Amino acid sequence: MLKLYSFGPGANSLKPLLTIFEMGLPVERQLLNPSIFEHHEDWFKKINPRGQVPALVHDGKVITESTVICEYLQDEFPDYPKLRPDDSYGKAMMRIWTKWVDEYFCWCVSTIGWQRMVGRMVDHLSEEEFEEKVKRIPIPEQQVKWRRARHGFPQEMLDEEMAKIRISIARLEEHLSKHEWLVPEMYTLADICNFAIANGMQFGFPEIVNEADTPGVLRWMKQINERPAAKAMFAEVPREQVRGSPTRPQEQEAAPAAE
């Protein structure tokens, strides 16, 4: 039996959710609520001691880390639709992009998303209530991140992250203005994992992602959003409602990227 614990279809949670819908795998899903720190509750830390979603449970075995889960599903269910090239070189080309999103692109978007959105999730708590919740977070630097989300990130850090976002989008555009997909001629986990972070940036970062500057990135996001699997996923899996978040449907997706 397969069961996926995740947030709604944005950021790192989107990666295995979309992979599951693309593969058509029968997976039980449980959505956790980040605004009540549900992923830091004891019942969930028994599943993932790091208190992070997504987490996949397959016949009692726990697999964590969004990109690792996606490759696991491809390794374990080879008779389902392929989202990874068969040849070694194609796999390597795919992994250069999934590695890059995990170690670079996702972090800068995440910081800005946290600055904008996550603070709002906890602004109704008193300082004592907030610190009580932060104490339950098992990863020390996640504690730092929650405190910064509430009290504000250093401006120098925000500036540096915005610069990295520009570099990231330029790198995607450079490729996607010339190629349909990140790995030439095949829709793969490279697209899914980068789409998970990029989707909605035309609303959250319109000065960077827009028709004039990044037509390739917009075309690619539209093409993924129009796939039957993406439509089914967004129809079936509810998005998070962040208190005070804007009404545009995708703007909130950058929020809890690095969890």
Add this chain to the structure above:
Amino acid sequence: MLKLYSFGPGANSLKPLLTIFEMGLPVERQLLNPSIFEHHEDWFKKINPRGQVPALVHDGKVITESTVICEYLQDEFPDYPKLRPDDSYGKAMMRIWTKWVDEYFCWCVSTIGWQRMVGRMVDHLSEEEFEEKVKRIPIPEQQVKWRRARHGFPQEMLDEEMAKIRISIARLEEHLSKHEWLVPEMYTLADICNFAIANGMQFGFPEIVNEADTPGVLRWMKQINERPAAKAMFAEVPREQVRGSPTRPQEQEAAPAAE
């Protein structure tokens, strides 16, 4: 034909070097000299436009990114010794560790290594000569990093990175005090990729990595250093000589980690 372009056996270059020696693959090697910015020269940027080592060329195809290269070698040469579990779950357990070193552990060690070592590599250059070299670096944030290595990283960044190093080593120790290898019962790319960053930290970070606090990490590093493949690699592949670097053989290895 296989050809590997790398620095000496430390940090990210060590990953494919040790993998090649463990597998016993016939690979031509070319060492680049970081102190003269050889990886930013035009001839090398024709191979890897990002100007980063390691890079593997296999029958004309270029594969970059150290961890991706290691998995490529395992995918492409299944008849050579295995450094990756056969089952999907084991592969996932391995990838959690290789992903973690790439997105977390390697970066904090790299910053401190650059602060200590890379500045020295360029302190004989005039400001004009230095800037001339920096202009040839294709990745904008690598330009920032070289400038910081020369002029000093912000203290707040150094403090944060040191805290992350402590967290990283504690995570390794927690596991290695109970298990022989990172993936239980098998020496894998998880060990190689983490060893690439950790090796020598008992000299560079003795207040963090030492017999009293981290016996598990020390035992594991010793065990890898004593493997015939590691001995052969360190005997055959010369280490970088950083100007003014300490004489302890492994201390300089933390230097150019994130390249």
